[in-house]
Amino acid sequence: xxxxxxxxxxxxxxxxxxxxxxxxxxxxxxxxxxxxxxxxxxxxxxxxxxxxxxxxxxxxxxxxxxxxxxxxxxxxxxxxxxxxxxxxxxxxxxxxxxxxxxxxxxxxxxxxxxxxxxxxxxxxxxxxxxxxxxxxxxxxxxxxxxxxxxxxxxxxxxxxxxxxxxxxxxxxxxxxxxxxxxxxxxxxxxxxxxxxxxxxxxxx
Amino acid sequence: xxxxxxxxxxxxxxxxxxxxxxxxxxxxxxxxxxxxxxxxxxxxxxxxxxxxxxxxxxxxxxxxxxxxxxxxxxxxxxxxxxxxxxxxxxxxxxxxxxxxxxxxxxxxxxxxxxxxxxxxxxxxxxxxxxxxxxxxxxxxxxxxxxxxxxxxxxxxxxxxxxxxxxxxxxxxxxxxxxxxxxxxxxxxxxxxxxxxxxxxxxxxxxxxxxxxxxxxxxxxxxxxxxxxxxxxxxxxxxxxxxxxxxxxxxxxxxxxxxxxxxxxxxxxxxxxxxxxxxxxxxxxxxxxxxxxxxxxxxxxxxxxxxxxxxxxxxxxxxxxxxxxxxxxxxxxxxxxxxxxxxxxxxxxxxxxxxxxxxxxxxxxxxxxxxxxxxxxxxxxxxxxxxxxxxxxxxxxxxxxxxxxxxxxxxxxxxxxxxxxxxxxxxxxxxxxxxxxxxxxxxxxxxxxxxxxxxxxxxxxxxxxxxxxxxxxxxxxxxxxxxxxxxxxxxxxxxxxxxxxxxxxxxxxxxxxxxxxxxxxxxxxxxxxxxxxxxxxxxxxxxxxxxxxxxxxxxxxxxxxxxxxxxxxxxxxxxxxxxxxxxxxxxxxxxxxxxxxxxxxxxxxxxxxx
Numbered sequence: 001x002x003x004x005x006x007x008x009x010x011x012x013x014x015x016x017x018x019x020x021x022x023x024x025x026x027x028x029x030x031x032x033x034x035x036x037x038x039x040x041x042x043x044x045x046x047x048x049x050x051x052x053x054x055x056x057x058x059x060x061x062x063x064x065x066x067x068x069x070x071x072x073x074x075x076x077x078x079x080x081x082x083x084x085x086x087x088x089x090x091x092x093x094x095x096x097x098x099x100x101x102x103x104x105x106x107x108x109x110x111x112x113x114x115x116x117x118x119x120x121x122x123x124x125x126x127x128x129x130x131x132x133x134x135x136x137x138x139x140x141x142x143x144x145x146x147x148x149x150x151x152x153x154x155x156x157x158x159x160x161x162x163x164x165x166x167x168x169x170x171x172x173x174x175x176x177x178x179x180x181x182x183x184x185x186x187x188x189x190x191x192x193x194x195x196x197x198x199x200x201x202x203x204x
Numbered sequence: 205x206x207x208x209x210x211x212x213x214x215x216x217x218x219x220x221x222x223x224x225x226x227x228x229x230x231x232x233x234x235x236x237x238x239x240x241x242x243x244x245x246x247x248x249x250x251x252x253x254x255x256x257x258x259x260x261x262x263x264x265x266x267x268x269x270x271x272x273x274x275x276x277x278x279x280x281x282x283x284x285x286x287x288x289x290x291x292x293x294x295x296x297x298x299x300x301x302x303x304x305x306x307x308x309x310x311x312x313x314x315x316x317x318x319x320x321x322x323x324x325x326x327x328x329x330x331x332x333x334x335x336x337x338x339x340x341x342x343x344x345x346x347x348x349x350x351x352x353x354x355x356x357x358x359x360x361x362x363x364x365x366x367x368x369x370x371x372x373x374x375x376x377x378x379x380x381x382x383x384x385x386x387x388x389x390x391x392x393x394x395x396x397x398x399x400x401x402x403x404x405x406x407x408x409x410x411x412x413x414x415x416x417x418x419x420x421x422x423x424x425x426x427x428x429x430x431x432x433x434x435x436x437x438x439x440x441x442x443x444x445x446x447x448x449x450x451x452x453x454x455x456x457x458x459x460x461x462x463x464x465x466x467x468x469x470x471x472x473x474x475x476x477x478x479x480x481x482x483x484x485x486x487x488x489x490x491x492x493x494x495x496x497x498x499x500x501x502x503x504x505x506x507x508x509x510x511x512x513x514x515x516x517x518x519x520x521x522x523x524x525x526x527x528x529x530x531x532x533x534x535x536x537x538x539x540x541x542x543x544x545x546x547x548x549x550x551x552x553x554x555x556x557x558x559x560x561x562x563x564x565x566x567x568x569x570x571x572x573x574x575x576x577x578x579x580x581x582x583x584x585x586x587x588x589x590x591x592x593x594x595x596x597x598x599x600x601x602x603x604x605x606x607x608x609x610x611x612x613x614x615x616x617x618x619x620x621x622x623x624x625x626x627x628x629x630x631x632x633x634x635x636x637x638x639x640x641x642x643x644x645x646x647x648x649x650x651x652x653x654x655x656x657x658x659x660x661x662x663x664x665x666x667x668x669x670x671x672x673x674x675x676x677x678x679x680x681x682x683x684x685x686x687x688x689x690x691x692x693x694x695x696x697x698x699x700x701x702x703x704x705x706x707x708x709x710x711x712x713x714x715x716x717x718x719x720x721x722x723x724x725x726x727x728x729x730x731x732x733x734x735x736x737x738x739x740x741x742x743x744x745x746x747x748x749x750x751x752x753x754x755x756x757x758x759x760x761x762x763x764x765x766x767x768x769x770x771x772x773x774x775x776x777x778x779x780x781x782x783x784x785x786x787x788x789x790x791x792x793x794x795x796x797x798x799x800x801x802x803x804x805x806x807x808x809x810x811x812x813x
Binding site: 048053064 | 491493494495496497498499500501502503504505507508531532534535538539541542543546547565568569572573575695698699730731732736737
């Protein structure tokens with residue numbers, strides 16, 4: 001918090017927020033693997049599985065801090081070490097990973113949301129490794145690209161609103177929506193790595 | 205003049221100590237306070253200017269905290285909580301009479317907490333309520349002082365130590381006497397984490413072991429947390445290399461062994477060592493969640509379905525999931541600790557905060573197990589120190605320290621109401637009449653106990669006893685009778701084999717009287733009736749006891765005479781007229797004291813009325 005730029009703090013926060021869907025994964029796992037109470041009491045009456053509560057607490061106390069450490073310290077450090085000439089926006093993978101919490105709250109399944117978050121973050125990391133004189137993420141924010149970004153964002157928002165509307169009119173489920181986004185994130189990652197490889201070969 | 209003023213702070217211990225004495229004193233408090241002010245102002249003029257005076261301020265503050273604690277917790281006029289206090293008083297009575305731990309008693313909260321310590325004082329000072337009140341107030345007052353010590357050790361100073369203490373009291377405004385051992389162990393553990401010397405780890409280990417035998421749940425919390433802290437700090441600290449990394453854990457383990465040996469020796473002499481291990485580490489963990497657990501709510505469900513403002517509101521107000529704030533504080537603290545350790549900038553205060561986080565994390569088991577407000581306070585108190593440490597780090601951040609600390613402070617004030625806590629504690633100290641020996645009002649409870657005592661003394665011979673099925677174990681102590689079983693209340697014997705044990709004991713001793721129902725909420729903890737919790741025992745009582753009267757809401761059952769057993773002391777065919785004080789031979793129904801006029805029937809008892 002003292003020496004690092006705030007971007008990495010955002011990375012840590014994003015990593016922590018993005019891990020929240022793991023709470024539901026832990027609860028679902030506990031419901032599957034732990035038995036209900038046997039002796040009479042409030043737990044049996046409520047059909048509560050205490051192990052699920054403890055696993056949720058473990059996510060709060062262990063998994064979320066670990067994710068914050070990964071996205072707020074280790075990943076930025078790795079990115080810096082791999083691209084010494086061009087310091088990247090090192091906190092952004094964490095910020096992108098937070099997408100998983102957004103998807104989860106929109107109704108996507110927790111595993112799907114986490115996978116989407118991880119793939120999105122991985123896609124962004126791949127972007128950092130694209131060769132060139134200037135770091136790729138910064139190029140996005142330069143000159144005419146800004147207006148392009150605004151248009152892309154407008155397109156994304158329109159698509160999102162339309163998807164919400166279609167969800168009510170037709171049977172487009174949120175899980176399908178998450179799947180579409182997941183597929184898009186996966187394709188982005190694949191193309192980014194492929195492009196990076198081709199450029200490296202061309203440079204070589 | 206300026207020199208006098210500069211030297212003044214070294215003598216702050218004088219007014220603090222004398223103010224503590226004024227809180228303790230029943231007479232002459234005004235004189236003490238006058239003396240405090242006079243000596244404080246005059247001390248720089250006649251006492252030598254030595255730096256060691258300054259070191260006394262911390263000790264004086266701890267004494268003052270203990271005095272405040274005494275003023276808050278010494279309440280000889282408070283009513284006896286027949287369930288909570290009964291779990292202490294009745295086993296203590298058993299120990300004072302030569303009973304053996306874990307064989308004649310069933311200490312769920314630990315040997316010391318469930319009567320062990322009071323049994324010792326009962327033997328020393330006599331088994332009386334005064335001894336119990338005195339011991340409990342002293343232990344709780346010292347717990348407050350020990351919490352202050354732990355906070356001071358964590359931050360290494362008075363100012364932040366006070367902030368930590370207030371944060372901890374924000375989670376738990378009124379401490380329990382059971383906190384004493386773990387707070388002392390916590391203080392030593394934090395010292396060990398700060399100093400990282402084998403000797404300190406060893407001492408912390410000794411106190412951890414003592415805590416296990418005094419308060420089992422807190423003992424397990426501090427042992428697990430201390431082991432985790434000793435290993436993690438050694439691994440995360442870049443100063444330690446190779447085999448040196450095992451030194452803290454080994455020293456801690458040695459301390460735990462050394463601290464546990466005397467207790468194990470005593471238990472071995474009583475023949476109760478194996479029972480201690482069986483009850484503490486097998487039976488209780490197996491049944492405690494089922495019998496006493498309360499659902500804590502689902503964080504995932506809440507975080508997913510709630511709107512952001514509702515989630516934030518619940519975080520601040522604690523409405524839908526009271527433990528959420530605690531989990532967020534501990535998660536945030538752990539993140540901060542890991543980030544600092546990864547960057548290799550762990551200072552002594554951070555190391556101690558790591559140990560405090562481990563203790564608070566392990567205590568989550570208690571917060572989430574029986575998830576009510578009382579247990580959130582009882583076990584959540586440990587999160588106060590990490591919360592204060594987050595504020596400490598925010599205030600020392602290189603970038604935007606004001607903004608960060610204001611944000612953290614706002615959150616703490618909103619959730620823990622720190623401003624109100626200070627006022628509340630100070631108000632209770634200021635208005636503590638009991639501590640100064642003020643006149644005590646007669647308690648309605650005294651009349652209730654007297655009525656019960658008259659009835660039971662008339663119905664039972666001196667050596668006889670009764671059976672309580674109303675979860676009021678304190679009645680055994682207050683009525684001067686020996687409990688027929690080792691279990692203090694119904695939820696302790698819910699397991700099938702334990703119900704059989706209780707029925708066997710009842711069949712063997714055949715108590716002439718039984719309290720079939722207490723007539724209050726204790727008949728159905730958490731909405732689950734005693735009959736539902738222990739159906740075999742309830743069936744036995746149905747078969748062998750007939751409702752015979754009602755005293756202050758309690759349904760008293762008389763044992764039905766049978767051909768195999770005639771109790772010489774009991775007067776089964778008689779009923780007691782509480783108002784006239786005479787026995788009515790063959791009367792149809794007794795007069796009722798303190799309850800409805802209809803005589804209780806077997807059916808009404810079965811319905812739980």
